[in-house]
Amino acid sequence: MVERERDEGEAIALTGGGGGQLQQEGSVPGKAEGERDGKERDAEDEREEEKDRGDDEAAWSEIRLAIEELSPAQRRGGGGGAGDGKPAAASPPTLPFLALSHLLLRVLDKIGPTMAVLRLDVQRNIERLQELYLLDPAKYSTLTEIVEKEVKEGTARKVDSCARAVLWLARSMDFTIALLQRLEEDSDLAQLVEAAYEIALKLMPERRIFTSFLLGMGQDCSALKDDIERLVLLLRPLLDDIHSMMAKFRLDRLKST
Incomplete structure (x- = not known):
C-alpha cells in the first residue's frame, strides 16, 4: 500500500x-x-x-534531465549490464519511460512547428499510457505488464492500445537518438531530421540555433557532445529492452494505422 x-x-x-x-x-x-x-x-x-x-x-538541458532520469532506472536494473558487458534482459519500468517521453516533447518543441504532427501523436500516446498507469501504478509498474495485459485481452493491436503507444514512443526516441548523434555532422537541421526520420521537412531552425536550444545554462558545445554520448549509452539499453519485449509479443512490426 x-x-x-x-x-x-x-x-x-x-x-x-x-x-x-x-x-x-x-x-x-x-x-x-x-x-x-x-x-x-x-x-x-x-x-x-x-x-x-x-x-x-x-537550467538543466533536456538531455541532462534525461540522463538523470535514466540513471536511477539503471541502478534498479532497468537495463543493467551482465558480466560480459551486455545489457541484461529487463522489464522496462513505466514511470521513467513516461518521464523520458515528456522530455521528448520538449525536444520536439525546440525543433519547431514542423514537428506539430509528430508532437501531437507523442502527446496522445503519453496520455493513453499514463491513464492506464494511474489506474494502478503498482500493477502497471513495468511496460511488460501493460503490454501483456492487452495481449491477453486481445486488444494489443488496436489503434488506441497502450501497446501501440509504447511502440511508437520507443520509435520516437529512436528518431531522437539518431537526430542527436548527427548534430556533429556538417549539414543543416532539415537534412539531419530527414536522414533520421526519412521525411522532408520545412521551417526548420538552423542547426546552430537548435544546438543552442539544447544547451543548459553555462554549458558549451563540448559538454553537450559528452552529454549526448552519455544519454545514448543509457537510453539505448532501455529501448533495446522495449523492442525485444514487443518482438516477444509479435508487436514489433505494427504500422501507424
Missing part, C-alpha cells in the same frame, strides 16, 4: 499536478476540511515553487 501511494505521488508529479482527485481520496479522516487542508496545500505549493525556482536556476 505504501509502495503504491509513493508510485501514485511520483506519477502525479510527473503529470504536473493532474492528480488532485487521488490526493483528495488519500486524505486522512478527521482533518478539518478548511483551514488545515488549506495550509497543507499552501505549504505544498510553496515547496513546488521553490523546486521550480531551483530547476530554473540550474
Whole structure:
C-alpha cells in the first residue's frame, strides 16, 4: 500500500499536478476540511515553487534531465549490464519511460512547428499510457505488464492500445537518438531530421540555433557532445529492452494505422 501511494505521488508529479482527485481520496479522516487542508496545500505549493525556482536556476538541458532520469532506472536494473558487458534482459519500468517521453516533447518543441504532427501523436500516446498507469501504478509498474495485459485481452493491436503507444514512443526516441548523434555532422537541421526520420521537412531552425536550444545554462558545445554520448549509452539499453519485449509479443512490426 505504501509502495503504491509513493508510485501514485511520483506519477502525479510527473503529470504536473493532474492528480488532485487521488490526493483528495488519500486524505486522512478527521482533518478539518478548511483551514488545515488549506495550509497543507499552501505549504505544498510553496515547496513546488521553490523546486521550480531551483530547476530554473540550474537550467538543466533536456538531455541532462534525461540522463538523470535514466540513471536511477539503471541502478534498479532497468537495463543493467551482465558480466560480459551486455545489457541484461529487463522489464522496462513505466514511470521513467513516461518521464523520458515528456522530455521528448520538449525536444520536439525546440525543433519547431514542423514537428506539430509528430508532437501531437507523442502527446496522445503519453496520455493513453499514463491513464492506464494511474489506474494502478503498482500493477502497471513495468511496460511488460501493460503490454501483456492487452495481449491477453486481445486488444494489443488496436489503434488506441497502450501497446501501440509504447511502440511508437520507443520509435520516437529512436528518431531522437539518431537526430542527436548527427548534430556533429556538417549539414543543416532539415537534412539531419530527414536522414533520421526519412521525411522532408520545412521551417526548420538552423542547426546552430537548435544546438543552442539544447544547451543548459553555462554549458558549451563540448559538454553537450559528452552529454549526448552519455544519454545514448543509457537510453539505448532501455529501448533495446522495449523492442525485444514487443518482438516477444509479435508487436514489433505494427504500422501507424
